[in-house]
Amino acid sequence: MKIIKETPVKQPPYKRVGKVAWDMLKLQGSVIIGATGIIFVLNLIFYYARGNFSDGGSNFMIHLQERAYIFFLIVGFMILGKMGAVYMKVGVTRREFYYGNLLASIPVVLSLFVVGVFLHGILSLVLTGYAFGEGLAIGNLVKSFLKILQYYYMGWFISLVYKRFSVAKGMVIFFGVAIPAFIFSMLPAMMIESDGAPELMGLASPIQGIIFTGILIWLIYLMNRRFPYMIE
Amino acid sequence: MQRDEKGKESIEHGEEEKSGVIELENLTYRYEVEAVLQGITTSLSSPKIYGLMGRNGAGKTTLLSLINAYIKNEEGSLKVWGETPFENPGVTANVSYHGKPNFKEERNKVAEHLAFYQRYRPNFEIDYAKELLEDFDIPLEKTVKKLSQGKQSALNGILGLAAGTPVTLLDEVYVGMDAPSRTRMYKAILDAQMRRPRLMILSTHLVSEMEYLFDHILILKDGKLMIDAPVDEVLEKGYAVSGEKSKVQEFTKDLWVLHREELGPVQKAVVYEKIMDADRQRGLEEGLEFEEASLQDLFIHLTEPKGKSHGKEEAK
Numbered sequence: 001m002k003i004i005k006e007t008p009v010k011q012p013p014y015k016r017v018g019k020v021a022w023d024m025l026k027l028q029g030s031v032i033i034g035a036t037g038i039i040f041v042l043n044l045i046f047y048y049a050r051g052n053f054s055d056g057g058s059n060f061m062i063h064l065q066e067r068a069y070i071f072f073l074i075v076g077f078m079i080l081g082k083m084g085a086v087y088m089k090v091g092v093t094r095r096e097f098y099y100g101n102l103l104a105s106i107p108v109v110l111s112l113f114v115v116g117v118f119l120h121g122i123l124s125l126v127l128t129g130y131a132f133g134e135g136l137a138i139g140n141l142v143k144s145f146l147k148i149l150q151y152y153y154m155g156w157f158i159s160l161v162y163k164r165f166s167v168a169k170g171m172v173i174f175f176g177v178a179i180p181a182f183i184f185s186m187l188p189a190m191m192i193e194s195d196g197a198p199e200l201m202g203l204a205s206p207i208q209g210i211i212f213t214g215i216l217i218w219l220i221y222l223m224n225r226r227f228p229y230m231i232e
Numbered sequence: 233m234q235r236d237e238k239g240k241e242s243i244e245h246g247e248e249e250k251s252g253v254i255e256l257e258n259l260t261y262r263y264e265v266e267a268v269l270q271g272i273t274t275s276l277s278s279p280k281i282y283g284l285m286g287r288n289g290a291g292k293t294t295l296l297s298l299i300n301a302y303i304k305n306e307e308g309s310l311k312v313w314g315e316t317p318f319e320n321p322g323v324t325a326n327v328s329y330h331g332k333p334n335f336k337e338e339r340n341k342v343a344e345h346l347a348f349y350q351r352y353r354p355n356f357e358i359d360y361a362k363e364l365l366e367d368f369d370i371p372l373e374k375t376v377k378k379l380s381q382g383k384q385s386a387l388n389g390i391l392g393l394a395a396g397t398p399v400t401l402l403d404e405v406y407v408g409m410d411a412p413s414r415t416r417m418y419k420a421i422l423d424a425q426m427r428r429p430r431l432m433i434l435s436t437h438l439v440s441e442m443e444y445l446f447d448h449i450l451i452l453k454d455g456k457l458m459i460d461a462p463v464d465e466v467l468e469k470g471y472a473v474s475g476e477k478s479k480v481q482e483f484t485k486d487l488w489v490l491h492r493e494e495l496g497p498v499q500k501a502v503v504y505e506k507i508m509d510a511d512r513q514r515g516l517e518e519g520l521e522f523e524e525a526s527l528q529d530l531f532i533h534l535t536e537p538k539g540k541s542h543g544k545e546e547a548k
Contacts, residue, residue: 230297230303
């Protein structure tokens with residue numbers, strides 16, 4: 001029998017970030033594509049049940065985005081809260097998991113839009129004969145993208161708070177942190193509004209969205225960096 | 233030690249461990265206000281199999297969680313290859329921890345589970361893992377959560393043995409296995425240690441079954457490291473003296489007596505202290521009888537709650 005003495009392997013920091021990102025994208029991407037398909041079918045059933053074809057299918061994208069907020073909150077809560085422990089088991093550090101998942105989050109949310117726009121096109125084509133007729137204003141899609149990303153991060157944040165503290169403590173911490181963060185993120189928008197500069201009004205909402213998202217990412221980082229994985 | 237391209241110290245390939253791989257100095261861990269571990273100081277070297285024992289709540293899992301960087305130590309020092317393990321990829325990549333199985337939500341098939349381990353553990357021995365799975369009758373195509381508890385435990389143990397890490401921590405991984413499976417697992421542990429010698433810590437309550445696996449014993453009691461000695465030394469120190477009550481009491485008055493039991497005029501005392509040949513001879517001449525104490529007996533009596541110990545051990 002060949003005897004090999006176990007020796008430590010060299011593991012530079014962040015080497016596994018890309019692997020984690022790819023795996024998390026595959027895992028969540030498949031969940032999201034599946035869920036988008038289900039929403040599409042349900043939407044189609046409602047159309048036929050109501051006999052309402054007058055909007056040419058433009059409501060699909062709106063319906064999809066409306067449902068996506070809660071859906072991504074749940075995905076963030078259910079998947080990210082659990083997967084940290086799974087990756088820790090194979091030697092991935094909290095930091096690697098955090099950056100890996102952060103990297104994956106943008107294509108994860110984008111996957112909803114890619115599939116959604118594709119299905120929207122098919123629906124429009126079937127109902128009106130024109131693909132991409134209505135309901136696909138780029139500005140609205142960007143705003144919606146940011147909002148979904150926020151819900152996704154909120155789900156992640158809530159799962160970390162809930163797992164680290166008790167439910168009651170976790171709720172106090174979540175609201176104690178998220179509400180001031182939300183109010184703080186509104187400040188630039190309020191300033192633009194009070195200055196009464198109409199040319200800047202269009203920027204108010206995206207700026208608020210970006211700041212709030214940034215605060216959430218930072219809070220998750222703080223919560224994650226010393227997260228204790230208690231063994232049951 | 234060497235530095236990688238980012239300037240961070242990492243562990244050299246093939247570095248021979250000369251002294252302790254894991255060094256603990258005055259390690260204390262508190263959960264809220266309660267001290268779960270108190271002032272643990274020891275040095276664990278490789279290749280060796282350590283038996284980590286203690287009653288429920290003694291701190292075994294907490295100690296292993298600290299080594300595996302599941303939690304961060306706040307007091308005292310914990311070094312693995314001279315580095316702090318918490319958030320240190322150079323350490324976490326080389327330490328594997330496997331505890332009681334928790335596969336309730338594992339929808340992957342066994343083969344996919346192995347592939348996941350192989351992806352993240354650079355030295356994972358997939359062929360060896362498959363060999364062991366076959367030994368334990370675990371089909372590769374079966375969903376992990378549908379395996380029986382015993383087979384989930386076996387899978388967990390196999391993942392640890394095939395992980396290819398120089399430090400393997402198995403925490404009560406035998407829970408739920410039937411007696412033949414446990415025997416097979418012990419054989420697999422010895423086989424894995426022969427194939428790829430490493431530092432292995434086996435936490436267990438099944439002392440009598442696993443005694444023969446250990447090179448070294450660590451016994452925790454109420455968060456403190458009570459025994460830290462090679463298994464031969466522990467067994468050499470532990471014995472039972474029996475005979476007339478007054479003679480046993482006289483003989484053991486300056487010894488660390490773990491337990492006494494009486495049957496009429498006869499008393500039996502379990503002692504944990506090395507005895508000189510001359511003293512043993514004197515005891516034999518006085519009509520006392522000596523017998524070896526098993527590791528299981530020593531473990532039970534050494535970890536008895538306060539107030540149940542006898543004589544000199546109170547001072548200890």
